[in-house]
Amino acid sequence: MSRIHRNPTLLAPTPSPSSIPPPLEPSRSSPPPPMAATIVSVKARQIFDSRGNPTVEVDVCCSDGTFARAAVPSGASTGVYEALELRDGGSDYLGKGVSKAVDNVNSVIAPALIGKDPTSQAELDNFMVQQLDGTKNEWGWCKQKLGANAILAVSLAICKAGAIIKKIPLYQHIANLAGNKQLVLPVPAFNVINGGSHAGNKLAMQAEFMILPTGAASFKEAMKMGVEVYHNLKSVIKKKYGQDATNVGDEGGFAPNIQENKEGLELLKTAIEKAGYTGKVVIGMDVAASEFYNDKDKTYDLNFKEENNDGSQKISGDSLKNVYKSFVSEYPIVSIEDPFDQDDWEHYAKMTAEIGEQVQIVGDDLLVTNPTRVAKAIQEKSCNALLLKVNQIGSVTESIEAVKMSKRAGWGVMTSHRSGETEDTFIADLAVGLATLLRIEEELGAAAVYAGAKFRAPLYRAHVIFCIEKL
Known part of the structure; x- marks a missing residue:
């Protein structure tokens, strides 16, 4: 019903009192909702x-x-x-x-x-x-x-x-899509030494040696620690190998001509000490073992980059597992990614059973952010963390499903870039929304929670998604 307003110059005859209709009640109905954007x-x-x-x-x-x-x-x-x-x-x-x-x-x-x-x-x-x-x-x-x-x-x-x-902010929208009610700022994992296909040195292991400031009180402090260790590492490498050794690989880390992985671990240990963060900054490794796996004889060739490779450095999966265990016993390593070939489920399970309480065993090539492969890994106890790369699976929804499955299993989650990146910052919001970073910490203010040393604690595994943002 619409009201008719009188034109003062054209007055109608005055009706009798009995014919005067009662005043119209103001409309109590709500205005129609705005049309949804399409x-x-x-x-x-x-x-x-x-x-x-x-x-x-x-x-x-x-x-x-x-x-x-x-x-x-x-x-x-x-x-x-x-x-x-x-x-x-x-x-x-x-x-x-x-x-x-x-x-x-x-x-x-x-x-x-x-x-x-x-x-x-x-x-x-x-x-x-x-x-x-x-x-x-x-x-x-x-x-x-x-x-x-x-x-x-x-x-x-x-x-x-x-x-x-x-x-709403993108990270909050992602959190809502995932049903995640608590936001946690991830521990940044700084990619500081490159090997494998990402560098020109002789490191067989892709060996993205990473530093993780788990002892920081906030994400801002974690960034400060990481940057200071990075610059100390540059000085250590320059002094030992020369200026040319400070060139960087695909992933942005240094690629000095080091001959073995222990050498890289020693460099990190020294840089952390020089920066004054011993005990506060720890180490992670991305091995990408599929790159040096020989499917014919089921061995891992640590000398695969040599032109005149005689096969003398081929070792079994069990021997490679023991190499990792020796690294963990000597250095503050908390995370090892892709320690075996993407089809070597047996040795993944063995390693997770033996040192999974001490170290995060991360599936990248093993899982490829695929919910079906995540389900298999959960059932077989093959690893205890997911590397989240949205372009491995190809949609936001499938990525969220892989993360939710990992969360229910009590796993950790690392959110990762790719070596061929763009200016798109989506994964920063993804990392926080499922668990940009400095700005998000500022925006959250007192509500900001930094994962820190508790990144593998049961409380965090049960109630939030821990994401390590690779830088």
Whole structure:
């Protein structure tokens, strides 16, 4: 019912009192809810990552004016069970172009998402993965048709748009999607010495030797500790090996021409001591053992980088396990990633059983952020931590599921970048939302909780997701 206002120049005859209707009651009904924002456009393009390789960037625009942009990274050391990114092949960009993935976004995914609600993350991710793509292998949805790089770029942009529409920080939006009520700032793991495919030295182990400031009281203090150890390490390396040895690898760590892993551990121990943080800064390793595993004889070749390799440095899985145990006994190591080949479930389980209470055994190539492989590892007690890389699985929703499964099992979670990164900072919000960092700590103020030395305590494993952000 609408009210009719009198025109003062055209007065109607005065009605009799009996015909005067009672005054209208003010409306008690609530105003209609605003229309939900919907996606009006999705646009992909080819950009370049930090290693100069092409990758996919996506813009999402919504009916309320919301604009979100996301880009996907790529790795140099990749697990064979990762979701399948789509590359062009051919001669352009040495076969690494992504025009096919870009076209799949613009011609297949974009039209199908017009008019949909970007706050419905799981619904849209599942729609893209299971209906628009629909390809599967023994480990689940592999994204072979459209490309994991195409789907993930859209998934990340949708997630950002959802946070903007809800008027909350991205990390809080991710926490809400995961049902995570407590936010914990992760312990940063500074990647300071590189080996394997990420460097030109003779280290067989990828040996991303990392430093973790677990003794810090806050994330800000942890950053201070990490930076000071890093600069002390640079001085130690320069003095021992010369200026050229301070060049860096793909991951940003130093790549001195060291001959064995103990040498790298000694350098870190010395740098930590010189910085004055003994007992407060500890060590992590990423071995990437699949790189030097020989599937034919089931051995690990520590001399695989030598041109005239005579096979004398091949060792068994049990022998390699004992090497790690000796490292742990001599150095303050708290985390070892990918200590064995991605299919060597047996030795993962052995090592976790023997030193899993002392050390975080992290599955990267073993798990590839895949819920099916995570379930297998939980059942077989193969490791006790997940390395979270969203581009390994190809969607935000599947990444969250892998983390929730890990959390229920009492595992730790490390949130990781890739060696081919972009300017997109999504993983910083992911690390906090599932458990950007300095700014988030400032924003949270007194409510900010830093994981610190309690990163493996039962309370944290039961109630939060501990994420180590690799820098």
